[in-house]
Amino acid sequence: MPESLISARGLTKKFGDFTAVDGIDFDVAKGESFGLLGPNGAGKSTTMRIIAATSRRTSGTISILGRDPEEHGPQVRAHLGVVPQQDNLDTELTVTENLYIYGRYFGLSKKFVNKKVEELLAFAQLEEKKDVKVEALSGGMKRRLTIARALVSEPDILMLDEPTTGLDPQARHILWDRLFRLKEDGVTLIITTHFMDEAEQLCDRLVVMDKGKIMAEGSPAELIKQYATREVLEVRFGSDRNKEVAPILREMCDRIEELPDRILLYVEDGEALLEKIVAKKLHPNTSLVRRSSLEDVFLRLTGRSLIE
């Protein structure tokens, strides 16, 4: 295993009686793109804040570049670029001023920051908006600016909490493209998301979290291989008949998931199964064969959907 930048053992965070993070272990290697996948309330953001040295753990250990964030908070934060779930840009300042002053918070010289700002404006594709107040920016632009701002100190690790939540598809793709570039440049990324497509796109390796615990760990492909079959056949018989046919279908495949509106059948070959079903004169109203995704992995691990 390559050099480990972050290492957590038995990491736990409680808020009163509520356990937000429940004894998790993980490691993040240098240059890796590491994901925390799970529904809202799984403990992803809390874990991120502990790594970012802005939240104190209840128990367990964590080391970031060999340092305990509780004892070396400012040093740990100097290594990180943080993109929070909700943009907290400085609404009284312009785009350029936002980037500039953030560099100054790290104690960087005016000369260095001014040069860096030009570079980041180009990276975030915000050159034309550089003298505009941030309130006037679109959601996607604000997000790009927040990412650029996090890069002003040339961090070793970039922390992205739900980077594309609330963005339209086009803005998401622009953002993903920017993040790919950072990955290519060797920046270590830590990403939380409840979008499986985002996790598949961006993460080399991820942990699936639910109710403060890690349910599984691996690359997206490994997880799918381990916890799902190659293909999924989705069939709908209408809400009344679904219950009726489910026992029959159960006999015909590796695994079955009954959702309120449809039935998911896990098999190696979806088309072949569909033919068998039709041969039994069970005619579904609609049917769809697709590759298994992380959504299926999550369903398997928790019995619930990612987005509820």
Added chain:
Amino acid sequence: MRSAVQIADARANKPGHQIYAGRARAIIERASIALRSSTWVPIATGFIEPVLYLLAFGYGMGTLIGDISTSAGSIDYTVFIAPGLLATSAMNGAIYDSTWNVFFKLNESKLYQGMLATPLGPLDVALGEIIWALFRGLSYSIAFMLITAPLGLVPSWSALLAIPAAVLIAFGFASFGMAITSYFKTYQQMGLIQIVLLPMFLFSGSLYPISVYPDWLEFTIKLLPTWHGIELIRDIWFGVIDFSSFSHLIYFLVMIVLGLFFTTRRLRDLFMR
């Protein structure tokens, strides 16, 4: 050229490095950039208020009152209220930035959350914001001095020492104001600050000596920062420096320290819990 990590490492062995990165000036720099694009109306009103009191009470009511007897002898009423109003200018300036502006940054714009994700500590943020608020108090009191001097209300050159004293008063109010604001969550609670401030100003001896009160009320007023501020400036204004002047100084030093302590602790609890 030092990197962000080298800068943080260099600080790591100093005591209190977890709460103070020694960079309150970055917060002041941010405020000065934001000022360029802010609206000047609320800034002007904060300054004008004491001037209006000076005109209405000094030159209006004052003509009915004539002279007033104080520990410094018998003096013209307008001259009597001028130092109290200068102290009020300093307080107004300090309160403006340290209460409503801080409330907005805490609750609406989440600005401090962003700052504290960097190596900055809560004391950098508290100290930077409070020093900035103090600047406004300083500029208000200088402006007030510039208005009162040509009117013949400033008795001597030594009264110029009222300016550094006003800075101390502004520091105390800014520090305390930010501490209180950091515990407030709603606009209704913020309204309380306004409700408390006006009577504190009116009844703390700015417009008449508090010797007119019954003993218990006089004693109560003497516990308030407004009274200490007004008395401190008045002592300097009329050159009657004695033990009580020092007690006022100490009062504000304590206020500054308490305000910084509670603001820092609250910011840490809010954003680094």
